[in-house]
Amino acid sequence: MTIRCFVAGWPVSHSLSPILHGYWIEKYGLEGSYEPKAVQPADFKDFLINIDALGYAGGNVTLPFKREAFELVSKRDSEAEAIGAVNTVWLEKGKITGGNTDAYGFEANMDDNAPQWRDAKTALVLGAGGASPAIVHALLKTGISHVHLANRTVERAKTMAEHYGPNVSYSSLNDLTKVTGKADLVVNTTSHGMGKGADIEPIIALENFKPHTIVADIVYAPLETPFLASAKNAGLRTVDGLGMLLHQAVPGFEIWFGTRPKVDGDLRAHITERVNLT
Numbered sequence: 655m656t657i658r659c660f661v662a663g664w665p666v667s668h669s670l671s672p673i674l675h676g677y678w679i680e681k682y683g684l685e686g687s688y689e690p691k692a693v694q695p696a697d698f699k700d701f702l703i704n705i706d707a708l709g710y711a712g713g714n715v716t717l718p719f720k721r722e723a724f725e726l727v728s729k730r731d732s733e734a735e736a737i738g739a740v741n742t743v744w745l746e747k748g749k750i751t752g753g754n755t756d757a758y759g760f761e762a763n764m765d766d767n768a769p770q771w772r773d774a775k776t777a778l779v780l781g782a783g784g785a786s787p788a789i790v791h792a793l794l795k796t797g798i799s800h801v802h803l804a805n806r807t808v809e810r811a812k813t814m815a816e817h818y819g820p821n822v823s824y825s826s827l828n829d830l831t832k833v834t835g836k837a838d839l840v841v842n843t844t845s846h847g848m849g850k851g852a853d854i855e856p857i858i859a860l861e862n863f864k865p866h867t868i869v870a871d872i873v874y875a876p877l878e879t880p881f882l883a884s885a886k887n888a889g890l891r892t893v894d895g896l897g898m899l900l901h902q903a904v905p906g907f908e909i910w911f912g913t914r915p916k917v918d919g920d921l922r923a924h925i926t927e928r929v930n931l932t
């Protein structure tokens with residue numbers, strides 16, 4: 655039986671997920687498909703509640719539907735509950751179940767590229783938009799002592815920080831001198847460097863960091879954001895965002911197809927050879 659899956663977004667044409675899941679379907683010799691579905695926002699509810707009837711085993715939900723999917727599913731896993739968004743759906747006894755694999759993707763990518771991230775005591779997270787809660791959740795799970803959340807619009811950082819309690823502080827992006835001197839890990843979750851050339855200023859100045867600070871960006875287009883480029887220049891260890899995208903796809907693929915796929919250099923090369931991540 656052919657197993658059919660989807661990625662639903664609006665728009666969806668930019669999604670790398672079909673290339674990634676298509677690679678694994680072929681590599682593991684599976685009978686299946688993974689289709690991009692451009693779903694108009696007004697039609698999303700109708701689409702999601704009918705995936706069984708439409709012949710799908712499950713799929714991914716991307717922008718702008720991750721929050722709406724959270725509201726619509728019949729059941730959620732603990733990661734979706736903690737993050738407040740759903741990026742992966744599947745059927746359990748006919749019930750539409752929603753999970754969130756973004757924190758897992760971040761953790762696995764960091765484990766691959768800078769395993770010492772788990773020893774960080776203080777982290778600075780830039781951004782309080784849709785991508786930020788998964789990163790803060792992943793950090794708090796490691797038992798980190800302190801997360802500082804900095805956002806251009808300080809009100810959003812305040813609301814998020816208050817939700818997490820005393821281990822998470824907040825500020826605007828302008829006043830970070832005290833924090834940067836303490837951070838063992840800095841993660842950019844904003845869209846600031848997305849699709850921009852190297853000529854724009856990094857989101858924050860990389861002054862004052864400790865030499866062992868790890869600098870990660872969850873943006874993967876460009877692969878080297880202005881922020882990562884300036885961190886590299888400053889001699890800091892950097893982790894780009896492509897690995898998070900690859901790893902977050904693993905749990906969904908395993909649920910739908912019953913095979914746990916591997917993230918390796920061949921997969922990364924398959925993507926970077928086909929997609930211009932500049």
Ligand code: ATR
Pocket residue numbers: 717780781782783784785805806807808810843844845846857
């Ligand atoms: P989404 O929910 O889709 O992630 P978003 O809510 O617009 O999108 O969040 C994007 C994040 O990038 C936010 O933290 C945003 O900051 P604001 O909350 O102040 O809007 C941040 N961001 C986007 N462009 C930025 C820029 N040029 N400089 C700094 N932060 C930026």
